Amino acid sequence: MVDFTAEKQRASGWFRQLRNEIVSAFEALEDSHASGPLTNAPVGRFEVTETRRASDDGSDAGGGLMSVMRGGRVFEKVGVNVSEVYGQLGEAAQRSMAARGVPGMADDPSFWASGISLVAHMQNPHCPAVHMNTRMFWTPHAWWFGGGSDLNPCIEYDADTAHFHHTQQAHLDPHGVDIYPALKAWADEYFYIPHRKRARGVGGIFMDDRNSGDWQADFALTQDIGRAFLPAFVPLIEKRRVQDWSDADKDAQLVHRGLYAEYNLVYDRGTKFGLATGHDANAVLMSLPPMAKWV
Template sequence: MYTLDDRQTAAQTWFREARDRICAALESVEDDGRGEGPAGRFERVAWNRNPASNEDTSGFGGDGEGGGGVMSVMKGRVFEKAGVNISTVHGVFAPEFAKQINGAAEDPRFFATGISLVIHPRNPLVPAVHLNTRYLVTTKRWFGGGMDLNPAIADDAQTSDFHAALKVMCDRHDASYYPAHSKWAEEYFWVPHRGRHRGVGGIFYDHLDSGDWERDFAYTQDVGRTFAELYPRLVREKMALPFTEEQRAEQLRYRGLYAEFNLVHDRGTVFGLKTGGNIEAILMSLPPLARWD
């Protein structure tokens, strides 16, 4: 059986706590919303990783591989689809994929734990959002992740508010983080085949290993706490506003762009598929409705 060390256990425990904190905050927004039917609630489904079922496509096999996760999905009157997933997996990377992962070329064994969420609101004036934070162990150890705002109809005031809050959060840990991580997000969330950004940015970081594990962990925890406070406030500002059919159509067209990025460019999607993850959990980020025209 795979045994976690203290740091792996602490990270895994935090991601569970972050999941609970965020789900509670989003359910509170549902309680305050208006619309048909009762307020939405998250439904949780656990899954176990089964590398043997993916041998032909991902090249896994051998002892000591496993893990799993829990999908939490809510469909309500404010959120058309809200998915908050946690997972902890371990095993051996396929040889070609190992070359792409920090520290895995020398030894393909890995451990990964994290949280990933995507929120698709009903009201097109309310921005969609994405968050992912994770802790990976190969021959090296590091944190990665971030969050970004994805409005179908951008609002300059909310965009400024979002970035200001992220800067305050980053500055609590290192004054260099916001300029570096917001620039990284700007570059990462670019959709080359569309010639535009996916949303209005945020922060993104990877391979965070300053040499002070507690410091890096504290920053990653703060990303989750800040999200749980910031995003519900942005939603409440707009969720009761009236919208037009054309604004709804624009939202569905934007969701098509979002789906394209996640299927073609998103690192988390690729990692999940390459490590024998649960397909429903990996593709949870896709919107319930979208259009291309």
């Protein structure tokens, strides 16, 4: 049996630290928005709610923090969640894990998982929506990391896409020059909407089931996926938030959000896992946009 108590504490502590840095950076964007549209709107602030995971027998099963900002000057809705949950996987989740090659599920379905998950939907259609998460999963027989981030503009700018990808590559190249191309290709495959025959955005990086056998190296890679996020995303918002938009721009944003909602409800692994394991439904579904449109 692999215990990993210290490693689990380090990972969950890191996810909380990253959450604090992102929340501070996003509130700073609200504070500094002094020119362009919506400068007279209320300054957005995160509302923080503790979440708990429901267990069948009523025992402690962990939880987390759900931090959501709505109706700010820059962010229309953004959620930054952290969680640390544990207990016994149900039969459906056991089958899913076994199908992914996790050993020992029939003998001992105990699990522990911790991570940070973020989705931001912006007021200005010129500002791209974005998703980011990093996580660690443990069972008595295995452990792994996962995570990534991807950019979801409704109005695409080649320079913004290039900056987002370049920043991620700069953070990942120290772990091996083969890492970024592999995770970029994985994101292109994962963040694809089969029934629409298109990607949901302009890509990013993605990994899952990461276990090279070296926990320290895999944790360091996961941390740098998280560290890349703010420098990849914030400069784009600082540049685009001052641009005026038209009714047609806003309409394009709402239609694009429909794609995002479809993907998260139909295909996203994290949504399926969170609902299947009894985590707070509001926290799991905080990724959905406040408004969307279908043509």
